[in-house]
Every structure is written in C-alpha cells, then in structure tokens.
Amino acid sequence: MTKITNIPIKIQDPSTTKTFIDKFDTFLFDCDGVLWLGSHLLPLVVETLEYLKSVGKQLLFVTNNSTKSRTQYVKKFAGFGIHVTEDQVFTSGYASALYVRDFLKLIPGQDKVWIFGESGIKEELKLMGFESLGADDSRLDEPFDIATSPFLENGLDPQVKAVIAGLDTKVNYHRLAISLQYLLNPEIQFVATNIDSTFPQKGIILPGAGSAINSLAYASDRTPEACGKPNLNMLNAIVKAKGLDRSKCCMVGDRLNTDIKFGETGGLGGTLLVLTGIETEERALDVTLEHPAPKYYTSKLGNLYEYTH
Template sequence: MTKPKHLTGDIAAINEFIDRFDTFLLDCDGVIWTGDHVFEGVPETLELLRSRGKKIVFVTNNSTKSRQEYLKKFTSLGIQSDVEEIFGSAYSSAIYISRILKLPRPKNKVFVIGEAGIENELRSENVPFIGGTDPAFRRDMTPEDFKGIADGTLLDPEVGCVLAGLDFHINYLKLSHALQYLRRGAVFLATNVDSTFPMNHNFFPGAGAVSTPLAYATGQQPLALGKPSQAMLDAIEGKFRLDRARTCMVGDRLNTDIKFGIEGRLGGTLAVLTGVNSQADWEAPDAVAVPAFYVDRLSDLRAAAAQESARAPGN
C-alpha cells in the first residue's frame, strides 16, 4: 500500500491538495469538534476552503441530531453553515426508507430505537413511526409486557421496519419490541453501526450498542445507512451531483470515514489525528483502510492561506 502523504507544514503540498478537489466531505466528531468543543482554527479553515470555491458537505454518522439541530449546533459554535450542507445518518435513513424501501401499506410503519434526530428526519420524509423518544417506551418491563410482546397483543401490526440508531435511553423494553418485530419479518436497518461515540475526549457506546444485541439475537445484520455504507454515498451523490474524482473525504476514523471514501472511489481521502485513529493504525499490517493524505489537525490546511497572503499584492 502507498504511504499516505503528510501535509502538515508543507505549504506547496497543501495547495496542490486543495486544488485537486471541488468538494470536501467532512466528518464532524473528531474532525470539526469533539463533543461541544470546536477545534481551534477550524472555522477559519472552512472559510479558506469556501473562499477557494470549494463545496463543503458535513457527513456525520451521529443520528441523534437532525439536520436542523446540527445547523443550530454549527451556529452556536461559531461555524457558518446551511442545512443543505449537512448530511447525517438519520437523514440518510429517512431518505432510504421513503424513496428506496417504500414499504407497502399497511405494514409501512417504522419502529425506531434512537433519539429525536431520527424522528425529525422521518417526519420530514412523511414516514410513519412509533418508539423513538415516546415516554411510553422509556420504562422498565412489566410481566404484562413480557406476555403482550410474546403473544403479539402489545405489538403494532403495521410495523414493517426496525431502525436502530444511537439511543441514550436504550432499555430492555425497546430491545424486546425490536427483537419481536424482527422475528416477525420486519426489515432491519441501522442509521450506522459505530462501535463507539466520541464525547468529552473519551469514548462511549456507539450506535452498535443498539444494533449488535439485535443482530446477535436474530443472526441477521442490519443494513447500515451511515459511513462506510455506500448507500450513504449514493444518497449524497444523488443530492449534490458530485464528481467523485474531484471529491475528498475527510475524517478521523479509518473503518468509517477513510473506508467510505476508498470504497466509494473518491478522488482522495484525508485523515486527521484529532479523533479515534492514529498513524500507527494505518501503518499496522491489518489496517482496515489507508488514507491518501493526512494532517495532524484540520486547521493545518490554513497554512495555504499564508502562501495566499504572501502572494497577495502589497506583500
């Protein structure tokens, strides 16, 4: 495998890198921010890319927020953005269900395990659903639940799909419902299957904490609508009509972001070292994916601006 090119500190290489692409697909957690902390220099880096005419799309596997909620987060963190620039796994899932899966009535309802982000995106695509943040599902199991879930009297006969995403309120009641719907033939989807969720400079259980128990209990893997699933890239391509050869995926995770870009035959992949993976991970003999380029942090691309101002008249 080719060794990834290290761009940090190499102004000429950074400029050449930026010139190669029209579109940058950017992961958020571990690239733009960690939790609610924006990495220094990132807003200026995004402005630099925009000032050079680059299209920016934020591509995130985090399904807990809808695009509107993401926009609020961007704004509150001082990052200029637009809802049309944001592409999350909740949105990707809603689009897949409404435009590709097209569940026939009467079994066209989705049983959701996840947070409000999924619900908002399903609503925006007019997909009927139950579960999610409904308080009726945020409680302990009772003997009546065991009985009614087992014999089906507590199940909604219109559910034809289970959508599993990161749920901070995961419980046995939701898992039991989902398992039973799957056993009765519901389509098994996951917004994403990230094993961990980065927060407060550490790792918490990811969306996989919701889908792996169901996959293990049913012997069936969900179709994942987040990175590295190519279903997500197809949806992005359909929406933005991008030229894959002139598109670069930027991310911190080899097994989601970088794999996503490589399998999607994008023109390039850029790894940053502010998140999950380090240089040792892609240098390992069993590396899951190797990026084409890497920087220590996204804001290292700002060095390109130095050259720009050096070139500018009066300097």
C-alpha cells in the same frame, strides 16, 4: 490483509497544502473528531472552512451521529459560528430514512417505522411524512412488564414495516424487548443507522450505535442493513443529491474504518485523515491494516488554513 502500496502523503507545509486543495472541488467532512470534540471546537476550523469557501470549494458534512436531525446539526454549527444550510448536512439518521423510503419503498402515510434510537431519526422520517413509533416515547422509559407494556397491549402495530436502530443512550430492556418483537417478524426490515462499535466522548470510549444494534441482531438472529459510513448507500445518496464528480471529491475524517474506508471504497478522488480524533500517525502509516490507508493525512484540519496564510 491487503498490502497497501501507496504511502499516505503528509500535509505539513504550504506546498503540499496548496497541491492538495487544488485537486478537489468538494470536501466532505466528518464532524466529531474533525471539526469539534463534543462541545469543544478544534483550532482554526472556522478559518479553514471560510477559506475553502472563499476559494470556491463546496463543503458537505457527513456524520454517523443519528441522535440529531439535520436541523439540529445546523443549529450546532451556528453555535460554533459556522453558517451551513440543511442541504449541506448528511446524517446516518437521514440516510436511514432515505433508505427506507427510496430503497425499501415504504409508503409515507401508510407504512410505519419502529425506531430504536433518539429523536434525530424520528424527525427525518417525519419530514418525509412517515409515522414512527418507539424512539424517545416516554412510556418506554417505564420498566418492562409483559402484562402492562402499552406496546404489547393491543398486539404489535401491523403497519410497522421496518425497524431503524441507532445510538440510544436511553437503551433499556423495554426498548430492546419491543424492538425484538418486531424483528422476530422476518417481513419487517431491519435497518441500522451505522455500526460504529464505540462513541468517543470527552476523552473516554462509550458504547457506539453498533453495540446495542448487535444486541438486537444476536437476539433476533438477523443482520441489519447499515446506512451510515462506510456503507456506500449513504455516499450514493449524497453523490446523487449534489450531482458530484467523485474524482473531484475528498473525504476528510478521523476514523480509518469508517471515514477513510467510505471515501476509498466509494471511489472518491481523495481522502484526508486528521489526527484530532481516534487515530494516530502510526496507524495512518500502518500499511498492513485491513482497511484502506488514506491518500493524505495531517495533524489537524486547521493546518489547511495555517499553511496558506
């Protein structure tokens, strides 16, 4: 375990808030647990985002949730009365599609992708011109039978060059079995949207993307390349797309092992942990944890508005 020498600064009054805000020109926000909890908007979030915009800050949104596309995310924001544009939103599904195209060099219109996951990944791939298989195809909802699965009938699709796996609440043996058939071919790349072990929802802890992905990893004896936070592929893609100066950026999140690790290992100027998600003040201050401590922490994002008004 690494000894952390910098004690996180608590933002709890107008003076610490002003100093904090002045240090950065771009804020990257995790969404669930920071802006909202599922379908419940957290207090003073709209006011805080409006305020930061009004003082000239750039706002970006970075989520490991791959079930929705960026277009669907923009709609979710709008439903809360927050106006954002698609180019402000980065999802792990989008990051995975970028990885497949820009790093693995798969060719749109020629190479295909098998998806274990929901529609968010498929939509991002489609926008890049990739054909995908699997995902929410309703034929995969049928019980698995080797003799009748339409995905085995004429053999596997030889144009599939990568498997992208993410959170899929429609997980079943059919989806796992066909995904495994592709993964048994070592020439087909194995990409994970993210490896979060859990997915907090409405006060309970549900299995996260990493849970089913680990199931595929164990059966195939392979390790996927994970594209979401804390993997720096995602941060590098954002920095490049927006031409960011890392030293002037602050990552705001509710998870130490994804959001804060992402900001700290990615060399951002700052990280702010909010306590409206899964972490506590005790954990924020626990200097013996294996992952980096945040530079700042505060009870809720809305404090940035509350202490300046």
